[in-house]
Amino acid sequence: MRSSTKFFSLCIFAILQGCTSLPKPSTSQLVLTQAKSDAEVLKYVEAQQDFSKRLQQQQNKLYSRHSFSQIEEVAFLADAKSAPLAKSAAPDSEGNSITNNQEASVDEGGIVKRYGKYLLILKRGKIYVVETKDPLRKVGEFNVQQTEKHYDSWYDELLIYKNKVIVIGYSYALNGSEYQFFTIDADGQLEHDKTYLINSSDYFDQSNYASRLVDGKLVFILKNMPVKSDAKEDSDDDANLVLPTVATLNKDNSLTDSRDLFSNHTIYNPLLGTYRPHMTSVVVCPLDEENFECSATSVFGGYSADHYVSRNAVYVWNSGNRHVLALPELVDDQITDMLKLGYLQEDELSVVYRIPLPQDNVQENSDVTAVALKGQPLDQFSFAEKEDNLFLVTRSYPLDKEHPYSDIHTPYPLETYALSIPLSEFSNTVPHIPEENYLRLDPQNYGSHWGMVNRFVGNYLLFSHASTNNIPQSLLTIADPLNFQIVDRLETEFNIAQIYPAGKNAVLLGNTIKENTYSSVTATLQLEYDAPIMIDAYSQTGSHLAESRSHSFFYRPYEAGGIAGFPVGRPMEGKSYKREGGKFFQREPIVDMNYLTLDEQLFIQPAGALEGDRTVKWSNPNKCTVSCTDWYGSARPIFIGDRIFALLKYELIEGYLSGGYVIEKQRINFGASD
Numbered sequence: 219m220r221s222s223t224k225f226f227s228l229c230i231f232a233i234l235q236g237c238t239s240l241p242k243p244s245t246s247q248l249v250l251t252q253a254k255s256d257a258e259v260l261k262y263v264e265a266q267q268d269f270s271k272r273l274q275q276q277q278n279k280l281y282s283r284h285s286f287s288q289i290e291e292v293a294f295l296a297d298a299k300s301a302p303l304a305k306s307a308a309p310d311s312e313g314n315s316i317t318n319n320q321e322a323s324v325d326e327g328g329i330v331k332r333y334g335k336y337l338l339i340l341k342r343g344k345i346y347v348v349e350t351k352d353p354l355r356k357v358g359e360f361n362v363q364q365t366e367k368h369y370d371s372w373y374d375e376l377l378i379y380k381n382k383v384i385v386i387g388y389s390y391a392l393n394g395s396e397y398q399f400f401t402i403d404a405d406g407q408l409e410h411d412k413t414y415l416i417n418s419s420d421y422f423d424q425s426n427y428a429s430r431l432v433d434g435k436l437v438f439i440l441k442n443m444p445v446k447s448d449a450k451e452d453s454d455d456d457a458n459l460v461l462p463t464v465a466t467l468n469k470d471n472s473l474t475d476s477r478d479l480f481s482n483h484t485i486y487n488p489l490l491g492t493y494r495p496h497m498t499s500v501v502v503c504p505l506d507e508e509n510f511e512c513s514a515t516s517v518f519g520g521y522s523a524d525h526y527v528s529r530n531a532v533y534v535w536n537s538g539n540r541h542v543l544a545l546p547e548l549v550d551d552q553i554t555d556m557l558k559l560g561y562l563q564e565d566e567l568s569v570v571y572r573i574p575l576p577q578d579n580v581q582e583n584s585d586v587t588a589v590a591l592k593g594q595p596l597d598q599f600s601f602a603e604k605e606d607n608l609f610l611v612t613r614s615y616p617l618d619k620e621h622p623y624s625d626i627h628t629p630y631p632l633e634t635y636a637l638s639i640p641l642s643e644f645s646n647t648v649p650h651i652p653e654e655n656y657l658r659l660d661p662q663n664y665g666s667h668w669g670m671v672n673r674f675v676g677n678y679l680l681f682s683h684a685s686t687n688n689i690p691q692s693l694l695t696i697a698d699p700l701n702f703q704i705v706d707r708l709e710t711e712f713n714i715a716q717i718y719p720a721g722k723n724a725v726l727l728g729n730t731i732k733e734n735t736y737s738s739v740t741a742t743l744q745l746e747y748d749a750p751i752m753i754d755a756y757s758q759t760g761s762h763l764a765e766s767r768s769h770s771f772f773y774r775p776y777e778a779g780g781i782a783g784f785p786v787g788r789p790m791e792g793k794s795y796k797r798e799g800g801k802f803f804q805r806e807p808i809v810d811m812n813y814l815t816l817d818e819q820l821f822i823q824p825a826g827a828l829e830g831d832r833t834v835k836w837s838n839p840n841k842c843t844v845s846c847t848d849w850y851g852s853a854r855p856i857f858i859g860d861r862i863f864a865l866l867k868y869e870l871i872e873g874y875l876s877g878g879y880v881i882e883k884q885r886i887n888f889g890a891s892d
Contacts (some may be wrong), residue, residue, distance in 0.1 A: 248489045248569070248590055248648035316856050318718070318772045320598065323529050327375025327386055327429035328769050329850050330865055332858065336406045339865065339888065340376040340385065341852065343844030346888045347406045348870050350858065354886040357406035362387070362398055364410050365471045368843040371396060374422070374850050377431050379505045383408060384436065386429045387845070388420050395421060395428075395440065396467070397510075413467040414510060416479055418442050419496070419521075422849065425767065426598045430527045432575060434506055437532065439525050440499040440514075462499060464510070480514040486586060488518040489569050489648060490536060498523040500532045500573045515573045515586055522594070526601035531575055533608065535595050537568040566592040566614055572644045587644035591637065591651040599717075599768075602674035603641075609699050610637040611659070611672045611681065634659045634670070636679050638699040657702050659695050673717035675724045678705065678745050682714040682726075690730040696750050706750055712739040715763055720773045722746040723820055725782060727771065729762050736762040738786050738812070742820035753820040761786040764809045765851040774857040779817040781825065781875070783855025783864065786812045796836065803836040809853050811864035811871070813880045826879040830866040831887075 315325055316332045329340045336357065339346040347357040362373045362385050373387035373396075385398040395418045399411040419441040421428035430437040440462055461483070465476040479501070488495060495518050503512040517523075519536025526533045571588045593612035595601065600611040614633045635656040643649060659681045669684035669692070679697040684690075692714040696705040712730035719725075724743040729736055741755040764770070764787040771784045788808040796803050813825035830853075856863035862880055864871045868889030873880040 248588075248650075249646065316772075316854075316858065318769050320526075320768065321528055323432070324527055325377065325431040326427040326769070327377050328427070328854075329374075329376060329848075329852070330854050330856065331376050331378045333378050333381075333383075333402055333406075336402075337856070337863075337865075337870065338376060338378065338383065338402075339870070340373060341848070341868070341889065342846070343371075343373055344889075345376070345383070345385070345400070345408060347402075347408065348886065348888050349406060350861070350863070350872075352884070354870060354872060354884055356886060356888045358408070359888070360400070360408045360410075363844050364398070364413055364469055365467065366469055367471050369471070371844055372422075372847075372849065373398075373845045375427060375429050377429055377436070378402075379431055379434060379436070382505060384429075386421075386438065388422065389415070390420075392467075394418055395438075399510075412510070414464050415467045415473065416440065416462055416464045418462060426525065432527065432529065433577075434504065435575070436501075436503040436505055437527060437575065438501050438503075440501055441521070441523065442497045442499070443495070443521075461497075462514075479512055481511045482513040483516070484514070484586070485516045486518070486571070489588070489590070490519055490567060495519070496521045496523065498525070498534055498536065500525075500534065502576060513576075517569075517571050517586075519569065524595045524598060524600070526598045526603075528603040529575075530577070530603065532573045533601055533603075534571045534573065535568060535601075536571065537566075537594050566594075568592065568594060568612075569648065570608075570610070572608075572641070585646060587646055588648045589639060589644055589651055590648050592656075593633075593635065596670055596672050599673050604674070604677075606641050607700065608639045608641060608644075609674055609679065610639065611635070611679065612637060612656075613670070632660075634681065634683075636681070636697050636699045638702070655702075657697060657699060657704070659697060659704075661693075661707075669713055669715070671714055671717055673719070673724070675717070675719045676722050676745055678750065680717050680724060680743070682710075682717070684713050690728075692728070694726075696745075708752055710741065710752075710755075712737075712741075712755075712757075715766065716768075716771065718768075718771050718773060720780065720782065720816065720820075721775055725771075725773065725816075727763055727784060730757065735759060736789075738762055740782075740814055740822060742816060742822060744820055754822045756814065756822040756824060758786070758812070758824070760789060761810075761812070763787070764807070765853055767851050770851055770853060770855075772855040772857060779815060781813060781815050781857075781862075783811055783813050783857075783862070785809050785851075785853035785855075785866070786827070806835045806837055806867070808832060809866055811853065811855055811866060813855075813862070813873075815875075815878060823878055825875070826881070828864040828866070828871045828873050828880060828882055831869060 317326060317328050319326050331338050335350055337348045337350055343362050345360045345362060349355040349357050363371060369389060369391035371387050371389040373385050375386040377384045381402050383400040383402050387396040389396055392415055394415045397414040400408045401411055402408050421439060421441065428438055442462055462479045463476055464479040465473040467473060497516045497518055499514045499516040501512050501514045503510060517534055517536060522537060524535045567590055569588050569590050571586055573586050574584050591612060593614035596611060596613060602609040612635050614635065636659055637651060637655060639651065660683060671682045673680050677698060677700060679699055681695045681697065682692045684692050690713045692710050694708045694710060694714060698705050712728040714726050714728045716727040717724060723745050726741040726743060728739045730739055737757045737759045738761040739755060739757045742753045744751045744753050764785040773782045774780055788810060790805065790808055794805045809830045810827040812827045815823045815825045852867045854865040856865060862873045862875065869885055869887050871885040872883045874883050
């Protein structure tokens with residue numbers, strides 16, 4: 219047992235025979251209580267591993283297409299101290315954010331960051347440094363992967379703190395998350411400091427980001443399926459609980475300086491029944507410290523745990539695995555017994571944890587608290603901490619025994635609600651949110667369960683979902699969660715795909731199709747005054763939204779109005795793939811950066827586009843060895859002061875606003891050698 223690790227428990231460990239001396243859980247009252255040692259956690263893990271293997275064997279006989287992942291484990295070396303990080307001494311990067319972050323003062327890991335006069339661009343396993351002085355100049359390119367032998371890794375996120383450049387990636391070959399540290403100097407040159415490998419599951423999410431930078435602290439999320447390590451046959455030692463460890467990855471691919479990742483680790487054990495438990499860890503690493511020393515708080519739940527980071531706290535939304543109960547062929551006597559004892563639930567019980575972030579020179583209660591509710595979030599935009607409340611959007615799948623997979627697949631029953639929870643309601647006694655506190659968002663029997671979009675803008679919640687009538691339209695619900703009311707419902711003649719704040723108002727982005735021709739659509743929604751009003755809409759034929767991640771949009775306010783940029787795809791003639799010499803080639807899409815200006819009344823004026831490369835290019839994915847797909851996209855609008863830039867694949871293009879249109883000034887192909 220590690221003396222620095224604290225364990226808290228609901229006493230939910232007695233699942234299988236042999237553990238009956240432990241108290242059984244209560245689904246009516248969830249309470250976090252302190253366990254005596256990590257032995258209780260180990261018993262829980264052993265029981266769940268046994269149950270999971272048995273359930274997998276049983277399920278594979280019935281439904282081969284629904285398999286469970288096998289537990290994998292990374293072997294790390296003996297304990298040792300880690301090498302210190304170099305002290306930061308260059309100009310501070312704070313205030314230089316060019317990223318469309320969800321929360322102010324919470325920077326999200328992305329593919330392009332600003333460091334003074336330089337832009338650092340992460341693409342296909344390399345960091346490209348471009349100086350933004352006139353003329354644009356490529357300073358250099360640097361390989362992220364520093365080992366002599368290449369391995370299957372994906373580098374997705376970039377953060378800069380002072381003169382520290384941090385790259386976050388995941389290695390499938392090494393079964394762990396990589397944290398690469400570089401130092402950048404005044405000339406834009408990068409020097410590699412350390413590569414840390416942390417055993418974990420893949421952090422990738424279609425919309426969310428794994429890392430944040432908050433007040434000089436690196437905050438990231440780890441997901442692990444906790445396992446027990448069996449003692450050697452010739453040893454009297456008991457089995458141990460395998461928790462996240464960190465090791466230095468060297469150029470020769472060796473791992474050294476292995477140690478416990480966390481200097482202080484608090485674990486809260488399961489409040490929910492789940493047959494496949496995962497531990498979600500919120501990790502905080504002060505970047506001004508000499509060593510890569512991190513603290514962590516871990517909670518248990520199913521694999522699908524969504525998270526949201528505010529300036530003050532990290533929220534983790536965990537759900538149990540209820541859908542196994544909808545498979546009658548799998549519900550044997552043992553599962554029935556577990557259900558009676560409360561280890562699996564028939565309802566949709568979820569838990570939202572509030573994990574406070576350490577505040578400098580502030581004595582804040584650092585206890586983890588939680589609330590229990592039904593359903594699951596759509597994404598990170600289903601959360602918003604505003605003053606003394608947490609606003610949430612939850613989608614609930616009522617158990618439909620006629621359709622066993624109704625809580626996994628659609629179009630079976632779905633209900634969507636808004637919640638406003640005072641932060642004072644969060645407690646270690648984990649109160650249940652009363653049914654009367656759920657504000658129904660979607661009218662019954664309306665719309666598809668796909669294409670749902672949500673965003674909190676000011677005091678309003680904007681929730682949209684597509685129609686099921688095979689024509690491009692969405693129903694936009696405008697709600698006021700704090701006052702528990704639906705303010706308005708608006709039908710749009712296009713599918714809403716993205717919602718963004720524009721000051722105190724909102725911009726809606728989407729697509730429509732007519733006579734087999736796509737058009738991208740932009741609309742503005744006035745929210746600043748008493749009654750929300752759709753002000754204007756603009757449709758551009760022959761284009762479609764090129765990317766879905768939130769960083770692909772940026773709105774820059776001016777003294778009167780503002781300008782918005784977002785990438786659009788253009789139609790291509792001919793095939794999108796081909797085979798030559800037994801090799802597969804993909805045609806790279808045509809992407810432009812579109813610009814629109816908004817006046818003070820939110821009326822839209824098209825402002826042209828900075829065009830991407832029109833050269834027909836084919837890529838061979840098999841030729842690439844590291845980060846072969848742009849999972850986080852490759853196009854970003856960038857505004858630095860009054861200057862306008864567009865990142866389009868391997869090109870950085872500068873434009874200027876003249877007569878209401880963005881005109882190209884210069885461009886540079888920083889990846890010409892690739």
